[in-house]
Structure formats: C-alpha cells, structure tokens
Amino acid sequence: MRYQRSSDLFKEAQRHIPGGVNSPVRAFKSVGGTPIFIKNAKGARLYDEDGNSYLDYISSWGPLILGHAYAPVIQAIKDRSDKGTSFGIPTALENEMASFALKMIPNMEKIRFVNSGTEACMSAVRLARGVTKREKIIKFKGCYHGHSDAFLIQAGSGAVTFGSPSSPGVTKGTAKDTILANYNNLEDVEIIFKEHPDKIAAIIIEPVAGNMGCIPPKEGFLEGIRSLCDQNESLLIFDEVMTGFRLARGGAQELLGIKADIATYGKVLGGGLPVGAFAARNEIMKHLAPEGPIYQAGTLSGNPLAMSAGLSMLKALYADEQIYQRLNKKTERLETGFRDVLKNKNIPYHINRLGSMISLHFTDKAVFDFETAASGNSKRFSKYFHGMLKKGIYLPPSPYESYFLNDALTNQDIDQTVNCFAEILKDLS
Numbered sequence: 001m002r003y004q005r006s007s008d009l010f011k012e013a014q015r016h017i018p019g020g021v022n023s024p025v026r027a028f029k030s031v032g033g034t035p036i037f038i039k040n041a042k043g044a045r046l047y048d049e050d051g052n053s054y055l056d057y058i059s060s061w062g063p064l065i066l067g068h069a070y071a072p073v074i075q076a077i078k079d080r081s082d083k084g085t086s087f088g089i090p091t092a093l094e095n096e097m098a099s100f101a102l103k104m105i106p107n108m109e110k111i112r113f114v115n116s117g118t119e120a121c122m123s124a125v126r127l128a129r130g131v132t133k134r135e136k137i138i139k140f141k142g143c144y145h146g147h148s149d150a151f152l153i154q155a156g157s158g159a160v161t162f163g164s165p166s167s168p169g170v171t172k173g174t175a176k177d178t179i180l181a182n183y184n185n186l187e188d189v190e191i192i193f194k195e196h197p198d199k200i201a202a203i204i205i206e207p208v209a210g211n212m213g214c215i216p217p218k219e220g221f222l223e224g225i226r227s228l229c230d231q232n233e234s235l236l237i238f239d240e241v242m243t244g245f246r247l248a249r250g251g252a253q254e255l256l257g258i259k260a261d262i263a264t265y266g267k268v269l270g271g272g273l274p275v276g277a278f279a280a281r282n283e284i285m286k287h288l289a290p291e292g293p294i295y296q297a298g299t300l301s302g303n304p305l306a307m308s309a310g311l312s313m314l315k316a317l318y319a320d321e322q323i324y325q326r327l328n329k330k331t332e333r334l335e336t337g338f339r340d341v342l343k344n345k346n347i348p349y350h351i352n353r354l355g356s357m358i359s360l361h362f363t364d365k366a367v368f369d370f371e372t373a374a375s376g377n378s379k380r381f382s383k384y385f386h387g388m389l390k391k392g393i394y395l396p397p398s399p400y401e402s403y404f405l406n407d408a409l410t411n412q413d414i415d416q417t418v419n420c421f422a423e424i425l426k427d428l429s
C-alpha cells in the first residue's frame with residue numbers, strides 16, 4: 001500500500017491543526033505511523049486519498065450501523081438541505097424525531113437534543129446535580145463520557161491512549177467532585193456511598209464499556225448499582241452514546257433489562273451527523289429550562305439536517321426486525337474466526353464481545369476493568385493494527401477502543417478479515 005498523499009496531508013494538517021487532527025485517537029500516535037486520510041466511503045468500505053480501500057470496523061466510532069453513505073440517510077439530508085440548514089427556531093421535524101426516539105428508548109418520557117455525546121453527558125450530570133441538590137458523581141476508571149472537565153479524570157479512549165487519563169486544565173475543585181470506582185466492582189461503589197452519605201448526585205456509567213476496549217458488565221453489577229442508587233436516592237445515568245440503538249432498539253437498557261434515570265445518546269442519533277441527546281422521566285426533565293431552572297441550550301440543537309439524517313436512520317433500524325440479530329451473528333463470526341486463528345498459538349489473548357461491539361486484547365488476563373484492559377501488550381497491538389491496515393482492514397488505532405461492526409459487512413468480508421489476521425499472525429510473536 002502507498003500512503004504518500006495521506007502522509008503529505010498529515011504534514012500539512014500539522015501546520016494548521018494541533019497534532020494534525022481534530023480528535024486525538026485519529027493521529028495513530030499510540031500505534032505509530034501516519035494516519036490515513038479518507039476521501040470517501042460506501043457500505044462497509046473506506047477509500048483513502050492514496051487510492052487504497054479498507055473494510056471498516058469502526059463505523060465512525062459507532063453510528064454507521066447500516067454502513068457508510070446509507071442511501072435513505074443521504075437522500076434525507078439532500079431533501080432537507082434545500083429547505084435551509086439552521087434556524088435556531090423550532091421545527092416540526094424535532095417533534096417527529098423526539099417522539100420516534102422515545103418510541104425506541106425504554107423508560108423515558110422526554111428527550112432534549114444537543115450536538116454531541118460530550119454535551120449530552122455534561123448536561124445530564126448538571127441535571128442530576130440540580131435535581132438532587134448534591135454535587136458529587138461516581139465515575140468508573142476507564143469509562144469515557146466525552147471531554148467535559150468532570151469526566152477527564154481517569155478517562156478511557158483517547159485520554160488514556162495518550163497517557164493523560166486525567167487532563168491538565170481540570171481544576172482540583174472539579175476533580176474532587178468526581179469519585180472514581182473500578183468498573184465491575186460493586187464493593188467500590190458501596191464504599192463510596194458509605195464514605196459520602198447524602199452527597200452523591202449520580203453514578204454515570206457506560207452500561208457496556210467501549211472506551212477501554214469493549215468490556216461488558218459482569219452479571220449483577222448493573223443491578224447492584226441500580227439498587228445502590230435507589231437506596232441512596234442518587235440518580236443512575238447510563239451513557240448510551242455507543243450502545244444506544246446499537247445493541248438493541250432500546251440500547252443497553254433494553255438488552256440488559258436495567259432502568260436508568262437519565263440516558264445519554266450521541267452520534268448514532270444523527271446517523272453520522274452531529275447529534276447528541278439526553279432523556280429522562282418527566283419528574284426529572286421538568287427541572288430543565290425553560291420549564292425549570294436548570295440551564296442548557298444550543299443554537300444547533302435539533303438542527304434540521306441532523307434531525308433528518310437521524311430520523312431516517314432510526315426509522316430504518318426500527319423497520320428491520322432482524323437487524324440486531326444479524327449484527328450479532330456477524331460479530332460472532334468474527335469472534336469465532338479470531339479464536340480459531342489464535343487457537344494453540346503462543347499468543348496470550350482475551351476477546352470481549354457484546355452484540356456488535358468487540359475487542360481483542362493481547363493479555364493473558366480476563367479483561368473486566370481498566371487495570372486488566374491496560375495489561376495488554378501494546379507493541380503487539382501496534383503490529384496487529386498495522387498488519388491489518390496493510391491488508392486493507394481498518395481497526396481502531398488504539399487498544400482502548402471497541403470495534404463497531406456495521407450491517408454492510410458481509411460474511412465474506414468477515415471471512416476475509418479473519419484470513420488477513422491468520423496471514424499476519426506470524427509477525428505478532
């Protein structure tokens with residue numbers, strides 16, 4: 001493969017954009033090498049500026065569940081753009097989108113649209129604090145809820161990839177209100193509640209972690225934190241930015257059968273355009289401005305182009321009764337294929353998967369929290385990443401990210417991916 005143009009573009013980008021990228025993980029810093037620059041994409045394939053093509057296993061970090069440039073979504077954007085791109089005034093489309101999203105999201109009565117998952121989580125925490133009149137939140141090490149100050153404390157994703165899980169610039173005052181627990185460790189949470197009686201506004205959690213690789217919750221863990229929240233009159237916030245509309249129509253709440261008090265959503269809701277949202281019951285949402293005193297706002301919130309794209313995507317997901325089963329089967333095929341390739345080889349590994357989220361960790365430990373996720377062999381991961389990239393397979397360029405499969409991937413594509421893995425295995429020892 002040739003990467004000359006991508007490499008030239010990256011050099012140019014570094015002159016104008018910090019680190020040459022607008023979001024750190026894209027820079028390939030932890031795996032080395034030069035990021036590829038994408039020209040276009042269709043279905044399961046990405047095409048770079050150098051004329052190479054790749055099977056895409058990140059699907060824009062989740063939202064492109066139906067593949068790139070999905071025709072109904074593109075048509076919806078085209079149809080809508082003729083009518084104006086932003087008003088900062090209500091539109092009927094927002095009503096339609098809100099009622100359709102609430103039909104899919106369980107347990108929630110109202111939804112507020114924002115522009116990203118970061119905004120959604122930041123607003124959800126403010127809402128929880130305002131409603132409970134408490135200041136502290138519990139967050140899990142390695143979980144990532146966007147880049148708002150309160151969450152950049154032992155955060156996963158790009159934050160940990162670049163060695164600063166707790167970002168400079170976050171004040172001590174902010175940091176002291178975020179209390180950390182280990183993922184999948186209920187005891188930690190019990191202790192925190194005991195040490196801070198009547199002080200915890202909310203627990204925020206990725207019900208299936210996707211920012212330290214994919215880490216499913218252990219049996220009873222989410223049930224346990226649900227009941228600890230109830231006992232302590234704290235709110236439970238599910239960050240469903242990755243899991244919402246992906247693991248099931250109703251996301252992790254539906255799949256795992258746990259009710260959150262507030263749920264946050266992100267990119268999936270925009271079908272690839274910038275959308276986020278948070279949803280809750282009336283008794284919580286009524287505190288939000290203009291109905292109540294807790295402030296939150298945005299000119300581009302409910303943007304008509306983004307709403308059109310998102311609505312068209314949600315309708316397609318809703319109409320397809322087999323979609324989640326199909327995605328699950330495809331991802332299971334990838335998992336089985338990888339396990340077969342790795343069988344009896346001298347390479348320690350652990351694979352985590354739930355539905356269409358999956359990650360391969362080069363470690364002999366079971367990966368169930370941040371510490372075990374961090375035990376992976378990062379050199380081996382880099383070789384694996386670049387080996388697969390050269391074969392035309394685009395994986396997350398960091399061991400701290402989940403893969404997100406899309407429905408445009410065929411069984412043949414997946415078998416090809418497994419074959420590529422078999423071919424590069426000898427280079428990984």
Ligand code: HOZ
Nearest residue numbers: 023024025026061157158
């Ligand atoms: N932090 C994002 C994934 N968890 C990556 C965002 C991006 O680079 O687009």
